Amino acid sequence: MEVLVLLIAASLALAGTVLAVFFWATRTGQFDDTTTPAMRILTDDPPAPSTLSPTLPQKTQDP
Amino acid sequence: MLSALQPASLAGIPANPPGIPQGISGQADPAPAPHLPCHHCGEPCSQGQFKLDSHSFCCLGCQTVFSLLRDSGLGNFYSIATRPGTRVDAAARPDRWAFLDDPSVTARLLDFNDERISRVTFHLPAIHCVACVWLLENLYRLHPGVGRTQVNFARREVAITFSPQKAPLSQIASLLARIGYEPSLTLAELDHKTERPRSRLGLQIAVAGFAFGNIMLFSLPLYLGLDSVTGPTFRGLFGWLSLALALPVVAFSAGDYWRSAWASVRQRTLTLDVPIAAGLAALYGQSAWEILSGHGEGYLDSLAGLVFFLLCGRIFQRKTHERLAFDRDYKGFFPLAVVRQTPTGEETVSISRLQVGDRLRVRHGELIPADARLLSDDALIDYSFVTGESEPVTRHSGDHLYAGGRHVGGAVELETLKPVSQSYLTSLWNDEAFRKGRNDSFDTLTNRYSRRFTRLVLAVAVAAILGWALAGNASRGLKAFTSVLIVACPCALALAAPFTLGTAQRLLARRGVCLRNGHVVEAIAKVDAIALDKTGTLTAASTTEIRFHGTDLTPKETAAIAALCGQSTHPYSRRIAQLAPASESLLVSGFSETAGAGLSAQVGGRSILVGSAAWLRRHDVPIPDSHPASASVLIAFDGRFRGAFTLDNTLRPEVDTLLHNLGQRFELALISGDNERERNRFAVLFGDHARLHFNQSPQDKLGFIRRLQSKGHTVMMVGDGLNDAGALRQGDVGVAVVEGVGKFSPASDVILDSQMVPRLGSIVDFSRRATWIVRVGFSISAAYNVVGISIAAAGILSPLICAILMPVSSATVVLFAVGATTLAARRFGLTSAAGPDLESETRNTKR
Numbered sequence: 011m012e013v014l015v016l017l018i019a020a021s022l023a024l025a026g027t028v029l030a031v032f033f034w035a036t037r038t039g040q041f042d043d044t045t046t047p048a049m050r051i052l053t054d055d056p057p058a059p060s061t062l063s064p065t066l067p068q069k070t071q072d073p
Numbered sequence: 074m075l076s077a078l079q080p081a082s083l084a085g086i087p088a089n090p091p092g093i094p095q096g097i098s099g100q101a102d103p104a105p106a107p108h109l110p111c112h113h114c115g116e117p118c119s120q121g122q123f124k125l126d127s128h129s130f131c132c133l134g135c136q137t138v139f140s141l142l143r144d145s146g147l148g149n150f151y152s153i154a155t156r157p158g159t160r161v162d163a164a165a166r167p168d169r170w171a172f173l174d175d176p177s178v179t180a181r182l183l184d185f186n187d188e189r190i191s192r193v194t195f196h197l198p199a200i201h202c203v204a205c206v207w208l209l210e211n212l213y214r215l216h217p218g219v220g221r222t223q224v225n226f227a228r229r230e231v232a233i234t235f236s237p238q239k240a241p242l243s244q245i246a247s248l249l250a251r252i253g254y255e256p257s258l259t260l261a262e263l264d265h266k267t268e269r270p271r272s273r274l275g276l277q278i279a280v281a282g283f284a285f286g287n288i289m290l291f292s293l294p295l296y297l298g299l300d301s302v303t304g305p306t307f308r309g310l311f312g313w314l315s316l317a318l319a320l321p322v323v324a325f326s327a328g329d330y331w332r333s334a335w336a337s338v339r340q341r342t343l344t345l346d347v348p349i350a351a352g353l354a355a356l357y358g359q360s361a362w363e364i365l366s367g368h369g370e371g372y373l374d375s376l377a378g379l380v381f382f383l384l385c386g387r388i389f390q391r392k393t394h395e396r397l398a399f400d401r402d403y404k405g406f407f408p409l410a411v412v413r414q415t416p417t418g419e420e421t422v423s424i425s426r427l428q429v430g431d432r433l434r435v436r437h438g439e440l441i442p443a444d445a446r447l448l449s450d451d452a453l454i455d456y457s458f459v460t461g462e463s464e465p466v467t468r469h470s471g472d473h474l475y476a477g478g479r480h481v482g483g484a485v486e487l488e489t490l491k492p493v494s495q496s497y498l499t500s501l502w503n504d505e506a507f508r509k510g511r512n513d514s515f516d517t518l519t520n521r522y523s524r525r526f527t528r529l530v531l532a533v534a535v536a537a538i539l540g541w542a543l544a545g546n547a548s549r550g551l552k553a554f555t556s557v558l559i560v561a562c563p564c565a566l567a568l569a570a571p572f573t574l575g576t577a578q579r580l581l582a583r584r585g586v587c588l589r590n591g592h593v594v595e596a597i598a599k600v601d602a603i604a605l606d607k608t609g610t611l612t613a614a615s616t617t618e619i620r621f622h623g624t625d626l627t628p629k630e631t632a633a634i635a636a637l638c639g640q641s642t643h644p645y646s647r648r649i650a651q652l653a654p655a656s657e658s659l660l661v662s663g664f665s666e667t668a669g670a671g672l673s674a675q676v677g678g679r680s681i682l683v684g685s686a687a688w689l690r691r692h693d694v695p696i697p698d699s700h701p702a703s704a705s706v707l708i709a710f711d712g713r714f715r716g717a718f719t720l721d722n723t724l725r726p727e728v729d730t731l732l733h734n735l736g737q738r739f740e741l742a743l744i745s746g747d748n749e750r751e752r753n754r755f756a757v758l759f760g761d762h763a764r765l766h767f768n769q770s771p772q773d774k775l776g777f778i779r780r781l782q783s784k785g786h787t788v789m790m791v792g793d794g795l796n797d798a799g800a801l802r803q804g805d806v807g808v809a810v811v812e813g814v815g816k817f818s819p820a821s822d823v824i825l826d827s828q829m830v831p832r833l834g835s836i837v838d839f840s841r842r843a844t845w846i847v848r849v850g851f852s853i854s855a856a857y858n859v860v861g862i863s864i865a866a867a868g869i870l871s872p873l874i875c876a877i878l879m880p881v882s883s884a885t886v887v888l889f890a891v892g893a894t895t896l897a898a899r900r901f902g903l904t905s906a907a908g909p910d911l912e913s914e915t916r917n918t919k920r
Contacts (some may be wrong), residue, residue, distance in 0.1 A: 021290075044227075046227070
């Protein structure tokens with residue numbers, strides 16, 4: 011029965027990881043907007059070659 | 074044409090197309106010639122004026138946007154959705170957005186700023202479809218200074234990262250305006266943006282759920298008697314693990330309950346959170362003692378489940394309406410900038426920098442930002458949204474103009490007399506009604522029940538310990554005492570209200586009735602008096618009913634009158650001009666207009682006068698006595714009186730039956746800022762004992778509500794304008810009527826789609842039924858508690874009984890609450906899916 015200790019540890023670690031991921035997702039705003047991404051995916055197309063390509067870094071800067 | 078005067082245009086939406094005329098009687102033939110829809114915005118085009126690539130456009134603005142997008146490789150915009158654009162006003166002043174580069178304005182608008190990169194969030198009311206999202210997120214292809222843009226569709230917001238050296242803020246705003254997404258920049262925007270609180274509740278639920286699941290796994294072997302197989306080692310291990318897992322639940326997930334219970338103890342009130350906190354303390358204390366002393370396994374699974382269900386109830390009730398603001402004050406109504414005259418010319422300045430004595434230039438359709446004196450000769454001011462007066466008033470040189478009015482007609486000059494914040498209208502916000510916060514959660518149904526409940530539970534618990542002590546079994550008495558506290562922990566009681574009110578709120582929101590929060594349902598249920606505003610509430614502000622009195626006009630005469638009126642910007646003229654399609658064959662010559670009096674011109678060889686009675690008399694036209702009273706436009710052909718038009722605001726459909734029904738059940742009153750000319754019309758509608766009050770200032774309206782309340786009434790105020798803001802705030806329930814999404818509405822408890830005004834009676838009935846359902850839910854949970862407490866007081870409560878009783882009672886109450894509320898909504902006809910929907914994602918907000 012001693013294997014139970016191992017299994018409990020494994021299951022707790024697994025569930026704990028899921029919880030941690032959920033915390034991370036909430037904190038980084040993954041659930042802030044649940045509408046727009048669903049619309050965005052319909053129109054995404056490969057960016058056309060353009061001379062007006064952005065010169066700014068493509069990252070969000072959180073204030 | 075009053076629709077151009079709606080507050081929408083200030084929110085940045087280019088002026089809407091003229092509302093479809095309704096209720097036209099008389100001889101006019103309004104059938105327009107068939108027009109092609111504009112390839113960009115879908116509005117009808119005038120015959121082939123703007124054409125490009127075999128597409129037709131309604132105006133130069135739309136055509137420009139099309140060619141701009143095509144040339145930048147964004148032509149896809151037109152294949153994602155059909156005619157996805159919004160009409161673009163081509164004639165914008167070049168320095169229109171210059172004030173945004175004023176460092177003090179920029180600093181307050183930007184979310185983030187350093188030398189290289191800045192980020193700004195704009196509210197763009199024109200966002201309405203997938204193509205908008207696509208176009209805005211490809212904004213970088215239109216301007217090299219723009220980096221990443223991210224649209225939040227639900228909030229109609231776009232966050233733009235840009236390089237301030239390459240693209241100052243004014244250029245970003247002007248680029249957005251040029252492609253049809255004019256940012257809404259009102260005074261409210263300058264108030265520091267409130268950071269949305271990150272969802273703590275979600276995390277709390279996650280922790281509680283995580284602990285609940287795991288503790289249950291550890292408890293199950295003990296409940297099922299596997300103890301003998303697993304041995305005492307595991308019994309201890311499971312106990313310790315459960316105790317450790319329950320700790321974050323008590324400390325983090327249930328944190329709000331501790332705080333709120335402590336607060337209510339300090340204020341010497343008994344809210345439901347007190348017995349919850351007591352129950353949680355008893356549960357954890359008892360369990361910890363049992364586990365540490367090796368006596369038993371404790372109730373930790375019940376504890377975690379309890380917290381988990383309670384938090385689920387909370388999140389269910391916390392329905393928010395992202396696109397609606399329930400606390401907007403006048404700042405959302407005033408624009409951010411005005412045009413100031415300086416010795417060197419004109420400049421656009423931020424309204425907060427306006428000083429007394431500044432000279433302003435106000436154009437057609439613009440707002441008067443502060444109390445001011447008129448410098449130009451005449452001006453026509455529309456105060457409908459501010460005072461409720463539906464007729465525009467004429468002001469002469471030197472007259473005092475109140476802030477908030479909308480100027481109609483050619484540009485005029487003003488001199489400001491007071492700062493914006495101290496103007497006549499904005500001073501309403503100094504009333505004490507605005508100073509106290511809305512007290513939301515105090516005298517709720519739940520709290521009233523919980524007071525009785527808490528006393529009862531404490532009495533039973535004390536009785537149990539005393540009873541067992543007298544019987545000589547003190548240790549059993551102690552167990553009974555904690556057991557009572559544990560089992561009485563009012564989970565079901567705490568869930569009845571959130572699930573009922575939350576369901577009611579959701580169902581109502583689907584029909585265009587958006588409540589600030591669930592407690593508003595309780596407030597509506599208590600209402601016994603209803604005060605209604607007239608203009609914009611009972612009548613539709615955008616449509617007018619036009620009638621001709623006199624011998625019928627020939628189509629030719631109608632066309633001539635329409636052609637003449639087409640030259641004027643007066644709302645009445647514009648409404649009359651819609652009677653006949655514009656025709657180029659009719660030549661209008663010698664046109665002259667005197668503001669506040671009338672028009673005259675030669676049309677098709679006849680001389681026509683259109684205007685007030687005084688205007689016709691001035692031109693020596695005799696007027697027969699039989700012509701209808703005020704609010705009419707008199708017509709004379711070749712010096713002879715021909716007849717008169719009357720223009721009335723159209724009553725919303727079914728308002729007559731609504732007033733009839735409400736009048737029998739509620740104390741009903743009409744409070745209008747308008748003059749008395751429609752008294753008779755409304756006296757009939759409201760019935761004999763009606764209270765009709767006209768010429769009410771915003772302060773009068775507030776006072777009227779206060780008087781009703783001091784007579785012991787619970788008052789619902791239904792209004793739409795800034796002039797109702799005080800009354801809406803003072804009323805026990807404030808209902809703001811809106812014509813569509815994104816329109817300005819003053820602070821209120823309920824935002825009601827105008828189409829739902831006739832259903833006001835059913836909404837009150839439904840709310841009453843919902844509170845009744847809450848009461849029944851309380852009874853159900855009380856029944857469970859009687860069983861549970863009896864067992865507990867007998868001192869034979871086991872963790873297994875607790876673990877079964879608690880979820881079963883909660884589930885019953887939740888199922889009953891949701892089911893009964895849905896049935897009730899169906900009964901009152903509030904579930905039809907075809908209704909208006911303020912929150913719908915797909916609804917086209919363009920018109």
